[in-house]
Amino acid sequence: MKTPLLELNQISMTFGGLKAVNDLSFSVFPGEIVGLIGPNGAGKTTVFNCVTQFYKDYEGDVFFDGLKGKVDLRTIKVTDVIDQGLVRTFQNVELIPDLSIMNNLLIGAHKQFKSRLIDHLFNTKKARQEEARLSEKALEILTFLKIDHLKDFYVKGQPYGILKKIEIARTLMSDPKLIILDEPAAGLNDRETDELEALIYQIREKYQTTILLIEHDMGFVMNICDRVCAISFGKFLAMDTPAKIQKNALVQEAYLGKDD
Amino acid sequence: MLTILDNFTKRVHGFFQGHVYRNYLLFGAAVMMIPLMHNFGIIGSGTLGIWAYIVIITVVALGLNILLGFSGLISLGTAGFVGAGALGTGVFLNMGLPFELAALLTILIAAAIGALIGFFSLRVEGIYLAIATLFVGEILRQIYTQIEIFGGQMINIGAIRFLGFFTLNANPPSERRFLFVIIVAVMVLMMIAMHHLVHSKTGRALLAMSRSQAAAQAMGVSILSYRLIAFVTATVFATVGGVLYAVYIQNAPTTAWTLDLSLFVIAMVVVGGFKSIYGTFLGAFIIHGIPNLILAELFGDVSYIFSGVLIIVVILFYPYGAIQVFYDVRKWFHKGRLKLTTKRSDRSA
Numbered sequence: 240m241k242t243p244l245l246e247l248n249q250i251s252m253t254f255g256g257l258k259a260v261n262d263l264s265f266s267v268f269p270g271e272i273v274g275l276i277g278p279n280g281a282g283k284t285t286v287f288n289c290v291t292q293f294y295k296d297y298e299g300d301v302f303f304d305g306l307k308g309k310v311d312l313r314t315i316k317v318t319d320v321i322d323q324g325l326v327r328t329f330q331n332v333e334l335i336p337d338l339s340i341m342n343n344l345l346i347g348a349h350k351q352f353k354s355r356l357i358d359h360l361f362n363t364k365k366a367r368q369e370e371a372r373l374s375e376k377a378l379e380i381l382t383f384l385k386i387d388h389l390k391d392f393y394v395k396g397q398p399y400g401i402l403k404k405i406e407i408a409r410t411l412m413s414d415p416k417l418i419i420l421d422e423p424a425a426g427l428n429d430r431e432t433d434e435l436e437a438l439i440y441q442i443r444e445k446y447q448t449t450i451l452l453i454e455h456d457m458g459f460v461m462n463i464c465d466r467v468c469a470i471s472f473g474k475f476l477a478m479d480t481p482a483k484i485q486k487n488a489l490v491q492e493a494y495l496g497k498d499d
Numbered sequence: 500m501l502t503i504l505d506n507f508t509k510r511v512h513g514f515f516q517g518h519v520y521r522n523y524l525l526f527g528a529a530v531m532m533i534p535l536m537h538n539f540g541i542i543g544s545g546t547l548g549i550w551a552y553i554v555i556i557t558v559v560a561l562g563l564n565i566l567l568g569f570s571g572l573i574s575l576g577t578a579g580f581v582g583a584g585a586l587g588t589g590v591f592l593n594m595g596l597p598f599e600l601a602a603l604l605t606i607l608i609a610a611a612i613g614a615l616i617g618f619f620s621l622r623v624e625g626i627y628l629a630i631a632t633l634f635v636g637e638i639l640r641q642i643y644t645q646i647e648i649f650g651g652q653m654i655n656i657g658a659i660r661f662l663g664f665f666t667l668n669a670n671p672p673s674e675r676r677f678l679f680v681i682i683v684a685v686m687v688l689m690m691i692a693m694h695h696l697v698h699s700k701t702g703r704a705l706l707a708m709s710r711s712q713a714a715a716q717a718m719g720v721s722i723l724s725y726r727l728i729a730f731v732t733a734t735v736f737a738t739v740g741g742v743l744y745a746v747y748i749q750n751a752p753t754t755a756w757t758l759d760l761s762l763f764v765i766a767m768v769v770v771g772g773f774k775s776i777y778g779t780f781l782g783a784f785i786i787h788g789i790p791n792l793i794l795a796e797l798f799g800d801v802s803y804i805f806s807g808v809l810i811i812v813v814i815l816f817y818p819y820g821a822i823q824v825f826y827d828v829r830k831w832f833h834k835g836r837l838k839l840t841t842k843r844s845d846r847s848a
């Protein structure tokens with residue numbers, strides 16, 4: 240069997256007295272699209288925050304076989320996680336409203352800029368060339384997502400569907416090996432959700448990347464995911480193909496409540 | 500007729516959309532004309548000093564705009580650093596150093612203190628940061644008035660020798676006008692540097708840090724580095740303002756660097772326009788220029804009451820700063836242009 244790209248090993252995370260994540264283990268393999276599901280408050284976002292090192296005081300280990308070989312992510316600073324080829328989006332779209340869409344993408348390339356403050360103050364040739372090169376890359380991505388015509392508009396005031404796309408576009412700037420998406424379909428209408436489905440496939444194709452996503456839209460999850468991991472109250476329930484997860488008694492119980 | 504108008508508007512538009520330096524240089528040239536207006540009797544003789552102060556304080560406020568407008572950070576210690584610029588230059592000049600070296604040393608020392616505050620700012624947020632910087636400013640002020648090398652009341656600087664060969668004294672009007680041109684030139688350079696900075700990776704990272712710390716971190720923006728950069732840049736701008744003060748006024752008081760000044764600089768950024776470079780100048784003009792240049796002549800001592808009212812009105816109607824007025828005008832202008840073009844295509848259809 241292939242070695243996992245991302246490996247969660249007995250992760251627990253406690254807030255005060257609340258165990259938001261409880262002894263959770265699962266793995267994601269290269270090229271997969273994996274869904275992480277669970278009722279509201281199950282601890283899904285918390286798992287993402289542990290993986291991307293926003294939380295450091297989790298128990299257990301997260302291993303990532305990224306751009307720089309296999310690492311224990313705990314040893315990586317939150318701002319260096321992106322260098323490993325691991326990048327994320329947020330449940331409440333986190334963009335810079337008073338920057339253009341183009342500039343929002345360029346933030347995704349922050350670590351690829353080699354020019355320094357001095358270059359920026361004097362706008363040296365080095366700074367200009369780098370800016371041009373990465374803007375070119377951003378434009379390619381925007382064209383791929385069919386929002387290139389909006390590149391110079393502010394993020395503020397764009398419809399929600401576009402915001403979600405910009406956030407995904409920004410992840411692509413870093414040539415990621417694994418993209419983790421926190422509820423990418425939330426707030427989208429049916430047409431947009433279908434479009435997102437196609438887009439995620441295209442991203443996997445074109446950028447040769449792996450995708451881990453949280454989603455409440457079960458139709459979407461069942462359509463798109465190769466495997467699904469279900470959790471409830473921070474605990475692992477099952478991990479399997481979508482068809483089998485749908486039939487799983489534990490999962491049904493978590494979503495529908497126990498029949499008495 | 501319409502075609503001519505349309506062509507004209509297109510040209511005006513094209514001109515201002517052109518090279519970024521051009522607008523700043525034109526702006527600088529326009530400000531440099533102010534002493535000439537005095538020669539033609541358009542402005543009074545005392546007013547050049549007021550304009551000089553506007554120019555100097557604009558540089559200071561630009562730095563604060565990097566903090567407040569871009570990085571979402573606050574400082575109530577600005578005055579302390581303007582004082583550092585003026586007094587530091589004075590001390591080093593009196594020690595016999597050449598002007599350029601004196602200015603450079605002053606700026607470097609102030610930048611180091613700025614870095615220290617940036618480092619410290621990681622531990623405190625919002626109102627706590629405001630209070631902490633307030634006391635940095637207070638400590639600096641105490642140092643200036645208590646420590647002997649700052650000369651007690653003030654340091655006399657006197658004529659300044661530039662590049663080792665030409666000397667300018669603030670007293671004769673002809674030389675003072677030349678000094679004015681020099682400080683405007685520095686302001687324009689600082690504006691251009693700031694323009695580059697805010698349109699670069701650094702500017703984007705500062706904005707990202709203030710608008711969404713989570714996104715910034717996920718994209719690799721180190722909050723520590725960029726808080727340091729923000730405070731160091733703001734400090735350097737404030738100190739350069741102080742150096743300009745030393746250059747133009749040619750003496751540096753020890754007691755002038757109080758909280759009032761820091762608050763006025765904040766008001767300039769807020770009233771003029773967050774994140775706007777021209778807006779910062781406009782803010783400095785509204786806060787310092789209007790009461791002293793216009794209202795003082797009309798109303799005498801109570802002019803500050805009127806300027807206070809004016810500022811409140813600006814904030815009420817233009818919460819994003821008075822520079823918004825110009826954006827609105829530009830929008831009308833564009834709309835007008837659009838109308839002209841559509842009319843013409845209607846006709847040709």
Ligand SMILES: Nc1ncnc2c1ncn2[C@@H]1O[C@H](COP(=O)(O)OP(=O)(O)OP(=O)(O)O)[C@@H](O)[C@H]1O
Binds near residue numbers: 280284330
């Ligand atoms: N920073 C925090 N401090 C305290 N409690 C938290 C924190 N973050 C999450 N929690 C709690 O941990 C539990 C799991 O939250 P989490 O956001 O991970 O759920 P989720 O599965 O993402 O839910 P949703 O589907 O609603 O987004 C919840 O009970 C939540 O209230």
Ligand SMILES: [Mg+2]
Binds near residue numbers: 283284285330
């Ligand atoms: Mg969540």
